[in-house]
Amino acid sequence: MAGTECDSCHAPIFWRRHIRTRIPTPINIGPDPAGNLKLVGEGEYAVVANQDREGFALAGGLLFKSHYATCPNAPTWHTGRKK
Secondary structure: OOOEEOOOOOOEEEEEEEOOOOOEEEEEOOOOOOOOEEEEOOOEEEEOOHHHHHHHHHOOOOOEOEHHHOOOOHHHOOOOOOO
């Protein structure tokens, strides 16, 4: 899986688009058992509901975590966004 790095913290990431919204999201490189994202299609991801995560993992599915959730600099990314 080819990747890049976060502009903010320089952690290795790759980009995928949400299967429905098409919004691009940075995803941490490497599976994470605490994650809630599954890779689907070409360059896409979907969210796995909390109640489905264990079954998905037991079936051999790999879960990933959004870099938005783990980047130490994430709070500075959306400073101009209205709440």
